[in-house]
Amino acid sequence: MIDAHVHLWRIGQNDCIWPTGEDAAIHRDFGLAELIATLDAAGVGQAVLVQSQESPRDTDWLLDLSRRSDRIAGVVGWADLSDAASVEERAADRLLVGLRPMVQGRGADWYDGAALCAGFAAMAEHGLVLDALVRPAHLPSLARLAARYPQLSIVIDHAAKPEELAAWRTAIAPLAAHANVHVKFSGLLNEVALDAVPEVAETLLATFGAERLLWGSDWPVLTQVGAYAGWLDMARDLIPANDHEGVFGGHALRLYRLAEAARG
Template identity: 55%
Template structure:
């Protein structure tokens, strides 16, 4: 089984500026050994490490970690708007661990993905078979749809289901349906608990899951924990079990393992 969304960081090192001290449950270093202690009892054999900082230092650190069978791959960061971004992407991709890139768009303008300056970077990613991890909110989905149409051979996976607002899923659901019609777009079952309003029960994510399941189906949903950020809202074992209950057992192999391997190009 693969956890497709795990973070590591060292506070104040490797370009780490987040989390901040007010985020008490996660304001400490998290190492691969910490991950091992959490995923081992859950029978998770590999994880995809995802950048948490908007700089090259963090990505270089993740790519330079000692070889370990727990690491299935790395989703890093690069400035996709730099004039020489394609060369930077090529250099990063020379490390076979790199399986994708994640621009941190969640707090950017709604039309960020419309910028034509991105096209050369996205073409380079497509040529190198790198996945675009889309860290976005619902207001970014129309531009992400236009990007997916412009780059039909670019593999895109929507992180945290685009952080839907549980009290108003109408616009989100319409855009998700449009994106799900495109074969190059997939979605992560990750980060949903931390987006719930304070005090909301964990099962409040059920209508979100139901919509994602109907839109993407069993072959384009990928499970991820978003650990250790998950600690702000829940624990690893409970989130995994909740998703196991939501996903029909006949599709566990796909959602919890083989979809991630196929989308990110990870060998057995």
């Protein structure tokens, strides 16, 4: 079993500027030992470590942690996508399986930026996954990107952070037409009311199919609103049993090419 979305950070180190003191429940260090204990308690074998800071120093630290433990299956880091050489340099590290620009607070057409084209092309060439940290307003731009680079694997983090569900359904549906787009079933307890989560799951299953869904905990952000085991149990109940092997590990293994990232 693979958790496709976890974070680690040290407050004030490795260019860490978030979480801030306003996020009191998670405004502390979260390290590798605590993550492994959390995975062990839930019976989860490995996790994909995802950046939480737009910083090369943070990505270097995450990669260093991943070399210390085979419980980290791979790292989704950060690079300046306007600098294709930087992307290519990162791609040389086989534990680096993807990149995540933090787009959720940027303009709705961010993925259309001409300065980013070489970076996206380099990602596609080297097999790096684009983790899309977005809100529904960014989805049309992301769809245009998916059409321009059909060889670029894209995964929408946290189902694009649903807000008003009817508008979200309308915005995310066109992405399903692009075979290179996948969705993380993650982060939802922080974004929608508890009783709305089944509706989100139903929409994703009907629109993308279970074969393009990956489960992630979004730990430790999750701990602001719920427990790891509780979210895992809820997700297991909402995903058909026949699809558990893929959604809870197999799809992450394939999408992020984690077998290639493995050590030795």
